[in-house]
Structures are given as C-alpha cells and as structure tokens.
Amino acid sequence: MLRVEGLTKRFGGVDAVSQVSFAVPEGAIHAVIGPNGAGKTTLFNLITGVYAPDSGSIRLRGEEVAGLAPESLARRGVSRTFQNLQVSMNLSAIENVMIGAHLRLNSSLLAAMARWKGLAARDRAAREEAAELLAFVGCGAYVGAEARSMPYGALKRLEIARALAAEPKLLFLDEPAAGLNHTETDEIEDLIGELGRRGVTIVLVEHDMKLVMNVSQHIVVLDYGKKLAEGTPEEVRRNPEVIAAYLGAENGEA
Amino acid sequence: MTVASPRTPPLSSRAAAWASARAPTFAFAAALIVLPSILPNAYYFDVAIRVAINATLAIALNLLIGYTGQISLGHAAFFGLGAYGSAILVGEFGWPPGAALVVSAALVGALAYVVARVILRLEGHYLAMATLGLGVIASIALTNEVGLTGGPDGMSVPDFSILGLRVAGEKAWYWIFAAALVAAIVLAGNLVDSPAGRALRALHGSQTAARSVGVDASAFKTRVFVLSATAAAIMGSLYAHYEGFVTPGLAAFPKSVQLVTMVVVGGMASIWGSVLGAALLSLAPELLARFEGYETLAFGAILVATMIFLPRGIAPSLSARLRRKES
Amino acid sequence: MSQFLQSIFSGVTVGATYALVALGFSIIYNASGVINFAQGEFIMLGGMIAAFLVAAGAPLALAVVAAVAAVAAIGVIVAKIAIAPARGADVTTLIIITIGVSMVLRGAVEATMGKGGHALPPFSGDKPIALAGATMLPQSVWVVATTLALVAGLALFFERTRLGKGILATAHNRLAAQLVGVDTRRVLTVSFCLSAALGAIGGVLIAPIANTSYDAGVMLGLKGFVAAAIGGLGSGVGAVAGGLALGLLESLTAGYLSSAYKDAAAFVIVLVILLVRPSGMFGASISSRV
Numbered sequence: 001m002l003r004v005e006g007l008t009k010r011f012g013g014v015d016a017v018s019q020v021s022f023a024v025p026e027g028a029i030h031a032v033i034g035p036n037g038a039g040k041t042t043l044f045n046l047i048t049g050v051y052a053p054d055s056g057s058i059r060l061r062g063e064e065v066a067g068l069a070p071e072s073l074a075r076r077g078v079s080r081t082f083q084n085l086q087v088s089m090n091l092s093a094i095e096n097v098m099i100g101a102h103l104r105l106n107s108s109l110l111a112a113m114a115r116w117k118g119l120a121a122r123d124r125a126a127r128e129e130a131a132e133l134l135a136f137v138g139c140g141a142y143v144g145a146e147a148r149s150m151p152y153g154a155l156k157r158l159e160i161a162r163a164l165a166a167e168p169k170l171l172f173l174d175e176p177a178a179g180l181n182h183t184e185t186d187e188i189e190d191l192i193g194e195l196g197r198r199g200v201t202i203v204l205v206e207h208d209m210k211l212v213m214n215v216s217q218h219i220v221v222l223d224y225g226k227k228l229a230e231g232t233p234e235e236v237r238r239n240p241e242v243i244a245a246y247l248g249a250e251n252g253e254a
Numbered sequence: 255m256t257v258a259s260p261r262t263p264p265l266s267s268r269a270a271a272w273a274s275a276r277a278p279t280f281a282f283a284a285a286l287i288v289l290p291s292i293l294p295n296a297y298y299f300d301v302a303i304r305v306a307i308n309a310t311l312a313i314a315l316n317l318l319i320g321y322t323g324q325i326s327l328g329h330a331a332f333f334g335l336g337a338y339g340s341a342i343l344v345g346e347f348g349w350p351p352g353a354a355l356v357v358s359a360a361l362v363g364a365l366a367y368v369v370a371r372v373i374l375r376l377e378g379h380y381l382a383m384a385t386l387g388l389g390v391i392a393s394i395a396l397t398n399e400v401g402l403t404g405g406p407d408g409m410s411v412p413d414f415s416i417l418g419l420r421v422a423g424e425k426a427w428y429w430i431f432a433a434a435l436v437a438a439i440v441l442a443g444n445l446v447d448s449p450a451g452r453a454l455r456a457l458h459g460s461q462t463a464a465r466s467v468g469v470d471a472s473a474f475k476t477r478v479f480v481l482s483a484t485a486a487a488i489m490g491s492l493y494a495h496y497e498g499f500v501t502p503g504l505a506a507f508p509k510s511v512q513l514v515t516m517v518v519v520g521g522m523a524s525i526w527g528s529v530l531g532a533a534l535l536s537l538a539p540e541l542l543a544r545f546e547g548y549e550t551l552a553f554g555a556i557l558v559a560t561m562i563f564l565p566r567g568i569a570p571s572l573s574a575r576l577r578r579k580e581s
Numbered sequence: 582m583s584q585f586l587q588s589i590f591s592g593v594t595v596g597a598t599y600a601l602v603a604l605g606f607s608i609i610y611n612a613s614g615v616i617n618f619a620q621g622e623f624i625m626l627g628g629m630i631a632a633f634l635v636a637a638g639a640p641l642a643l644a645v646v647a648a649v650a651a652v653a654a655i656g657v658i659v660a661k662i663a664i665a666p667a668r669g670a671d672v673t674t675l676i677i678i679t680i681g682v683s684m685v686l687r688g689a690v691e692a693t694m695g696k697g698g699h700a701l702p703p704f705s706g707d708k709p710i711a712l713a714g715a716t717m718l719p720q721s722v723w724v725v726a727t728t729l730a731l732v733a734g735l736a737l738f739f740e741r742t743r744l745g746k747g748i749l750a751t752a753h754n755r756l757a758a759q760l761v762g763v764d765t766r767r768v769l770t771v772s773f774c775l776s777a778a779l780g781a782i783g784g785v786l787i788a789p790i791a792n793t794s795y796d797a798g799v800m801l802g803l804k805g806f807v808a809a810a811i812g813g814l815g816s817g818v819g820a821v822a823g824g825l826a827l828g829l830l831e832s833l834t835a836g837y838l839s840s841a842y843k844d845a846a847a848f849v850i851v852l853v854i855l856l857v858r859p860s861g862m863f864g865a866s867i868s869s870r871v
Contacts, residue, residue: 384852388852398839
C-alpha cells in the first residue's frame with residue numbers, strides 16, 4: 001500500500017527526517033514511535049503532502065506521490081488527523097464530519113446556487129451518514145452541537161469521524177490519544193481495532209505505549225529523524241537501542 | 255463512490271420544510287413588492303435603490319469575506335470597472351447595453367481570475383494590503399486615462415435598453431434592483447447550504463483540515479473571488495445605466511471600505527446581516543444629515559462602538575440572543 | 582543631472598515623512614498585532630492642531646510642542662477606548678475599528694476646522710538652499726534631520742530602556758513577556774502614545790511644505806503602511822528603509838514617468854513585494870507549525 005524510501009527533509013540546517021524507509025502492507029496497522037522531536041509528525045506531514053521532501057520517494061500502491069498537495073492525496077484515498085487539532089470551529093460538529101465526504105459530493109458552486117437536481121437529497125444522505133459516524137466514534141451526544149462547544153477529547157474523535165467520512169484506504173492518525181484519559185484511550189483502542197477489522201490501512205503516531213503495543217502489528221522507531229529500529233511490538237520493546245533512546249521517557253509501561 | 259440517494263421523505267413534508275426555510279425570503283420579497291405603494295416620491299425610490307444595490311454588493315462580498323474568510327479591501331474596483339465597462343462599450347462604441355453588460359462582467363471576471371490566482375496565496379494583513387493596492391491602482395487608472403474614461407469628471411452613460419425596450423426612471427429601475435437583490439439572497443442561500451458552501455466555510459475555519467479531505471483550497475478561493483467580483487461588476491453595469499453617469503469614485507478605497515463595513519457591521523457569514531448592514535449604512539447618512547458637518551464623526555463613532563460591543567456584527571449577535579431566550 | 586538630484590532631494594524629504602508614518606505602524610504592530618489604519622490621521626492632526634494654535638496667536642515653537650503632546654494624548658485615548666476593549670477580535674474586525682477611529686478623528690477635524698487647507702510657517706525661513714545644482718528647502722533639512730534624530734532615539738529606547746525592551750519582548754512572545762513581569766496592557770498604550778507622537782512630529786514637519794487638510798491623512802496613512810510593508814512590518818530598520826525607498830520611487834516616477842501615476846507607484850511596489858518576499862526587506866520569515 002505504502003512504500004517510503006530514503007525520505008529526507010531539512011529545516012534550516014537540521015535534518016528533521018533523514019533517509020527514512022519503511023513499507024506498510026494493505027490492511028495492516030503500523031505505528032511510528034520515538035522520543036519527542038524524533039520527526040514523527042514531520043514524517044506524517046511529508047507523506048500527507050503538507051511538506052515536500054528534499055529527497056526520497058513515497059509510493060502509494062505503486063504510484064509515486066512525493067510532493068503532491070494534500071488535496072491530491074485525499075483524492076487517492078489518503079486521510080488523516082492532526083496532532084494540533086485542526087477543526088473548523090465555525091462549523092457545527094456534523095458539518096465538520098460532512099466536509100470529510102467532500103470528494104463524494106457535487107461541490108460545484110454554480111450547481112449549488114441553482115439547486116441542481118439531487119443535490120439536496122444527497123446532502124441529506126451525507127448528513128445522516130455523518131451522524132452515524134459521530135455515533136461510531138463515540139460522539140453521538142454532539143450530533144446537534146457546534147464544534148466550538150465540544151471538549152478536547154470529543155474534538156479529537158471528531159477529527160477521526162471526519163477522516164472516516166472520506167472513506168479512506170490509508171488513514172494516518174497523529175497522536176489520537178494525546179490529552180485523553182484512560183477510558184477515552186481504551187475507546188480509541190477499540191475504534192482502531194474495529195477499523196483494522198474493516199480493512200482500513202492505518203499508520204499511527206502515538207506516545208501511549210500501551211495503546212501502541214496493543215493495537216499495532218508493526219512498529220517503526222524514529223530517533224533524531226533517523227529510523228532506529230523496526231519490527232513487531234515484541235521485537236521493538238526488547239531492542240536495547242530503543243530502550244536506550246527512551247530512557248527517562250514518559251507514559252505507558254515499558 | 256458517490257453518496258447514495260436515500261429513501262426520500264414524502265413530498266408534502268419536504269415541501270413544508272422548503273417553504274418554512276424560505277419563509278423569510280418570501281416575506282422580504284413581499285415587502286419589496288408592497289414598498290413602492292408607500293414611497294412618496296422619486297427621491298425615496300432612489301434611496302431604496304441605493305440600499306438594494308449596496309445590499310446585493312454586500313452579500314456578494316460577504317461570500318468572500320464572511321464565509322470564506324478572505325479579506326478584500328479593494329472590491330469596489332470590480333464594481334467601478336463593471337460600471338465603466340458598460341459606460342465605455344455603450345457610450346463610446348455604441349454597443350447594445352445588454353451585450354455590454356455581459357461582456358463587461360465577463361472581462362471583470364477574467365481579471366478577477368488572474369488577480370485571484372496571483373494573490374490568494376496571501377493571508378491576513380498581507381492579503382488585505384494586496385487587495386487594497388489593487389483597488390487603488392484601478393481607481394487611479396480610471397482617473398488618469400482621460401481619453402478613455404473622461405478622467406476625474408467621469409463620463410455619461412446612455413439609458414439601458416434591452417430588445418428595444420428602454421428602461422428609465424426610478425420606478426422601473428426599482429423593480430430591476432429589487433429583483434436582483436432577491437435573486438442574490440436566494441442564490442447565496444442556496445450556495446451556503448450546499449457541499450460547495452460547506453467547503454468554503456471549512457476553508458475559513460481550518461484550511462489545513464479542509465485540504466486534507468480533498469478541498470482544493472486555491473481553486474475554491476479563486477472561484478468564490480471570481481463569483482463575488484462578477485456579481486459586483488454586473489451591479490456596476492446596472493448602476494451605470496441607472497445613474498446615467500460614472501465617476502472614478504465608484505472604484506475608490508472609500509467605497510471598498512464602505513462595503514467591507516456593511517458586511518462586518520451587518521454580520522459576517524450572514525446573508526440577512528449583509529442586507530441589514532447595507533440598509534443601516536446606506537440610510538445612516540440620510541439619518542445623520544441632521545448632524546450637519548458631523549456625519550463622518552458620528553459614522554466613525556457608531557462603527558467603533560458596534561465593532562467593540564458586537565464584534566460578530568449585528569445579525570449574528572441578535573440571533574444568538576434570540577436563541578439564548580428560546581433555550 | 583540637476584533634475585535627478587532635485588528628484589532625490591524631494592524623494593528623501595517625502596521619504597522621511599513616510600518613514601515616520603511607517604515607524605508608527607511598526608511600533609503598534611509589534612506591540613499588538615494591530616494594523617492602525619488611523620496612523621495617517623495622527624500626522625494630519627499634528628499639522629492641523631499646530632496650525633490652529635498658530636492662527637490663534639501662539640508662537641510656532643509652542644504650537645508645535647503642544648500639538649505633538651495633544652496628539653500623543655489622543656493616541657493614549659484611542660488605545661484605551663477603541664483598541665484595548667477589542668483585543669482578541671479577528672483581523673477584519675480590528676481593521677474596521679481602526680478605520681472607524683480614523684473617521685472619528687477626521688470627522689472631528691472637519692467639524693471644528695472645516696474642509697479648507699491650512700499651513701504652518703516654515704521653521705527657519707523659506708529661502709531655498711542651493712546644493713549641487715539643485716535646490717532644497719530649509720524645511721526639508723528639518724524633516725530629514727529630525728527623522729534621523731528620532732530614529733536614533735528610538736533605537737536607543739528599544740535597546741537600552743526597560744520599557745522599550747518590554748515592548749519588543751511583547752512583540753516576540755506576549756505570554757512569555759507577561760510571565761517575566763512586562764505589563765502588556767501598558768505596552769499597548771505606550772506604543773500608541775509613541776506612534777501618535779511620531780506621527781504628529783512628522784505632521785508638523787511636513788505641514789510647512791505641503792498644505793494639510795482634514796483628509797490629508799488618508800493617502801499618507803496608506804502609503805506609510807505600504808512603506809512599512811515594503812520594509813517588513815514590525816521592523817524599525819525596515820520602516821525607515823521602506824519609507825525612504827518609497828519616497829524616492831515616487832519622486833523618480835513623478836519626475837521621469839508620469840506625475841499622475843506616482844500614487845500608483847506605491848501600490849505597484851507593494852504588490853511586487855508581497856508576491857516575491859511578503860515579509861518585506863527586513864522582516865522575519867514567518868512559518869507556522871501544523
């Protein structure tokens with residue numbers, strides 16, 4: 001599904017990401033971990049088109065996509081959530097989810113103004129699907145709410161609902177459990193598991209080690225922008241270099 | 255894979271929902287139809303027409319500023335260019351006014367497209383500055399190209415006529431501008447409540463998020479910019495024929511400021527807010543006329559006070575207050 | 582050659598005025614992120630109040646000092662009444678507020694002094710000085726010399742005094758500045774006071790050369806903003822460089838291309854700058870984290 005080779009990105013003399021290579025098979029759940037500043041979010045931003053790499057290749061189902069804009073990647077079935085919440089606070093919760101379905105609806109301005117046949121009906125259907133997605137991620141209570149009235153944990157799940165509304169083939173979750181309590185984290189864990197069962201390929205960045213170990217089939221460890229190790233959760237947790245890099249690290253059990 | 259059409263609810267309940275959503279528009283249209291019978295003389299028709307023109311312009315501008323979040327301090331330039339386009343094509347080259355209106359609007363639309371592609375990558379203050387600069391350049395050009403535009407004194411414009419029918423006089427024009435306003439309200443309302451409208455509003459809230467789900471940010475921003483500019487140009491052409499005269503002031507910075515003020519004071523991202531803002535700010539000079547010599551001062555003071563106490567504009571603040579009373 | 586030199590002289594004079602306006606913009610922008618569309622009115626008020634006092638019989642020196650003090654006070658009032666209550670509002674709202682303030686100031690002058698033009702007597706006579714084949718008004722020397730002195734004084738203020746450093750700290754990181762004890766609300770007031778005073782000084786300096794009237798501030802404000810944008814919003818050096826660059830460019834355009842389009846020159850330049858290097862000549866590059 002996804003093959004990254006030799007990916008490099010420099011910011012003013014610092015190698016945020018350096019010669020990173022890994023592959024993600026279709027339907028798998030992979031995690032990218034590493035200490036703070038290891039380059040995980042930069043890696044995500046490179047693959048999802050927010051930044052263009054300085055060198056290296058990113059192949060999505062065989063097609064070279066490095067440097068493409070986020071909109072183009074969305075058209076190819078890539079969807080994501082953000083570490084620093086990116087929610088349109090001026091919209092309602094359900095509208096935020098509906099925007100995820102953008103590519104599946106008629107978004108022509110002229111057709112909209114003229115109330116083209118079928119537009120309203122399909123919009124209603126999209127609204128119902130959005131409500132179902134909100135319930136699926138556990139935000140059913142907020143169906144009628146404005147985004148700006150929702151608590152942080154709910155907004156994180158709102159982003160997941162929005163990403164799902166795009167019916168992605170490849171889903172990137174950037175710290176989905178950040179700022180969540182134990183109960184909420186468990187719910188995220190169940191959610192990811194369920195998505196995996198439905199065949200969505202998932203790559204997540206996460207600091208919560210328990211979540212990572214439980215949910216991923218394969219882990220890539222970054223440190224200072226370079227790939228330090230990769231393997232199954234068992235292999236990674238026993239890797240001495242990984243342990244050394246994490247010495248003095250934060251939450252989750254070792 | 256597109257969204258499937260669901261089992262649609264029965265026609266009667268859909269019709270009822272549609273009618274109740276459109277009720278304010280119907281009421282407004284009805285009021286506009288009744289209005290001429292109570293206006294005493296041509297002067298009042300003129301005032302009503304100016305309000306209608308400003309309201310239509312404000313709605314068009316609000317789509318850009320309020321809904322999509324792209325500030326434009328030079329929008330009057332499109333209005334003025336549309337007006338001059340018609341003035342020149344009809345006055346100097348003898349074109350039929352209908353064709354001149356269409357061509358003028360198309361040319362302004364094309365210009366807006368080029369401008370948009372170039373400057374809409376800017377944001378915030380930088381975009382404000384760029385639009386301001388373009389607006390000023392346009393009005394300077396209109397003032398200085400005396401051979402083409404008649405210079406600072408402006409030029410006169412023949413009456414509007416279509417298919418041999420001449421349109422003249424306040425009463426006739428009232429119907430045209432009232433129809434244009436209602437059309438603007440309906441079209442804008444349709445746009446806002448649609449996938450395209452949601453995309454625009456999502457861009458305003460978080461461009462990053464919108465792009466990540468496939469909203470082509472620069473394409474959408476460009477489209478709404480061109481739409482807004484073309485609407486302004488059409489109104490400009492109509493205004494030119496109504497007034498019979500065009501001056502460079504139509505495209506100048508103070509007019510752009512007036513339009514932005516109507517949008518912001520009336521309510522960003524609120525169509526009725528724009529109508530309200532346009533009405534208030536068009537009528538204010540009439541009402542403030544009693545403060546002979548103090549109009550600018552009073553206007554400015556009202557502006558500052560409104561923005562401090564009702565930062566989202568009058569209409570959204572009012573409806574928020576009403577909603578709080580209901581709950 | 583002498584025409585070229587003449588253009589340079591008038592360009593530097595007008596450029597010095599733009600530099601003062603631009604500095605005013607930059608100081609306020611630094612302190613609060615607000616683009617003060619009423620900046621031009623501070624210049625206009627300086628000239629108009631001084632002219633009013635002179636017409637009422639006051640000696641020139643007193644009128645000038647009183648005018649600057651009055652406008653500085655007006656700046657404080659504007660900051661307290663119009664800007665401070667609207668902190669945190671979005672860009673468009675703030676722009677409208679400052680535009681409203683400019684209308685209030687302009688309207689007040691229109692109501693009290695009418696629409697006519699007013700002039701100040703030149704500070705040290707109006708016999709032109711001949712220099713290298715071109716002439717220069719003594720007033721121009723005043724303009725340039727005072728501007729230089731002010732710029733030097735401001736540099737010292739921002740780098741040596743606690744208040745000045747506090748303003749810069751607030752510009753870089755408001756929260757951090759608050760944490761180390763900088764009174765950020767006072768920073769806003771001081772920055773408006775300072776910018777208003779700067780504007781007023783520019784106004785009294787230029788009033789003997791160019792007639793001032795109630796709406797003189799509009800174009801000046803716009804061009805000052807352009808100068809600040811060219812030099813880099815928020816950069817003191819940039820403001821001065823931008824002001825001079827703009828003044829020279831206008832003067833040369835008027836002299837060699839077309840005096841009608843000299844006003845347009847400013848806006849063409851700003852468009853080019855915005856597209857090529859939006860942060861201006863000396864501004865810091867901005868990038869945001871996703």
